[in-house]
Amino acid sequence: MRQKRKSKKLLKIYQKLYNAIGPRHWWPGDSPFEVIIGAILTQNTSWKNVETAIKALKEYNLLDPVRLLKVDEGILANTIKSSGFFNIKTKRIKNFIRFLFENYQGSLEKMFSENLTPLREKLLKINGIGPETADSILLYAGGKPIFVVDAYTRKILLRHNLISKAAGYSETQALFMENLEKDVRMFNEYHALLVYVGKYFCKRIPGCENCPMRGL
């Protein structure tokens, strides 16, 4: 498909979803810090299980950079148990927190004052932070103009012939970023809407026949 067509189709999909479903007000979370921790916890995990873990973190007063820096790993692992992969996620959270203190004195504000591209590269160097987690942090916690790609995004785009089966993360991301205005608000809503469609239409019975993307 030619670029011009792709860009029109991407915009059309967005407008159709937005009009049919409305704003999603993403990411679910009370603060940028909570968004970041949630982004790590939700790796290959249902959001429901993550919510339980975040609730537990709040109960134990652990949803805070200094507390997480100091907390014993065993305690942390036990607290986030419901999110699955708890040992490895404990390490990943610790890795991020140490990064935050070593480079920005524990301040998210300082971290996000950095420019998008260099910050993204630094985040990707943290063990346990891959492209989706990094981009979720940048977009949803930091308000930076980057498009988040996830399993739903690829599945839906593949079905609508906008990417090939072989398309990886960066190729899929480039499709959005090179064919749409780099608008934080839209990137935010667009990804959230795709997740909504994936969850509530694609894999629901009944559901697919009512999908707002039907016919596009």
Added chain:
DNA sequence: TGCCAGGCCGGGT
């Protein structure tokens, strides 16, 4: 009951 969920890493080709 088994399969899947808003990934990522490390080791192997």
Added chain:
DNA sequence: ACCCGGCATGGC
């Protein structure tokens, strides 16, 4: 540059 097994709980 890909490909794969491992990581683990809770919901259906």
